[in-house]
Amino acid sequence: MTTAFHVLIADDHPLMRGALSHAVRSELSNIIIHEAGSLGDAIDAIEACHGQGQDIDLVLLDLHMPGMNGFTGLFTLRASYPDIPVTIVSASQDLPVVRRAIEYGAAAFVPKSAPVDQIGDAMRAVLDGNMWMPDWARDAIENTPDDSGNSDIARKVSQLTPQQLRVLNMLTEGKLNKQIAYELDVTEATIKAHVSAILRKLSVHSRTQAVIVARELQIQEPAVEV
Template sequence: MTFRILVADDHPLMRAALRQAVSDSLPGATTIQASRFSEVETALHDIPDVDAVLLDLHMPGMNGLIGLVLLRSEFPALPVIVVSAMEDAATVQRCMQYGASGFVPKSAPVNRLGEAIQAVIDGAVWVPPVDAADGSTDDRDVAARVAGLTPQQLRVLAGIAEGKLNKQIAYEMGVVETTVKAHVTVILRRLGVVSRTQAAIVAARLALSSPTDPAPDADPVATDAGCDLSRAAV
């Protein structure tokens, strides 16, 4: 079977490493590249039958976990595998709570990525062995509330998180300001808050600390197991 995998990361070296890892693990697979979240959405709308997305959490336009939730809302049947340098138990758990089908640390060997892709395409969930982190009931409640928002409402929430005015959000979305105001009203109700400021605070909880950028001379390095993702970028 030939797979079609969307590789989404803003670092060219990391994309190259991921493409090589896909090629080594899944011979004959086709890869599509994206360097920002808007390119991910465009590719998924324009290219049929994408089997899985390898998603970096920190590319431009992601707005933390909001981007992940938006993808799950727009393409509910599409497996999304987060590939991240942040591999602590809390980050893994939050990604799974917000809809990821799998999580692969960038420190993982190439065969681990192949295992994850195959597993999620087969309908399973794939996570690395990490210490348990149960998370609070409040965390789960926020995840459930955010997951109930529509794609357009999630875009508005992302704008609120960035401190944008309704007219700015409306311009970027190509809608009238009254439409944004209507979305804001629904967002406040579904999040259980009464102001944009409170909504922004909730949205801020979906943000993630950005990992250290790779050194300018960083380079993917082949190992006995294939391309070690951790050597390409973080």
């Protein structure tokens, strides 16, 4: 009996989830699809699947859904579930976005405009333990030096625990320690300890400086054609 692959499609647009679900089913056999419309829903889906004795094999992740806060959501998933590969499926085709997605831990990057067979190629590559991106992006990245300092940001942020990443996300939203403690159901002293650890790991000296680093992980929403 062939083991089914569990694929989580995380995108806040139902039509896009439907299109991706159709693409996945047409390209791969023996697939079980799970869906989520936010980062929180994606984490809940992963936990629910695990609670049933099953594991998500692949996440197709949109960068612009609620809770993502740019690449912070990618870091959160990779820190929380390092064994689950993540494929970014994005409306953006900007080379810096592709480069950062791969540098920050994604196993693949697929434009939403990609034909179905390319989506299938990407999923098969990732499930086989490989990386994938469009040929144009691979060629450009290989021939363009990266002097943006993204590697240093990635190294620092990757040191944060999943809970510290959640706290950093909330700091970026302007929330106070008391508010963060309430939402995470922990004590304010625990949040203060997390903030201190965040400042140390990011090599900064204030909450404001930590927020500035976090905002380097945000990306502009792709323009919508009308």
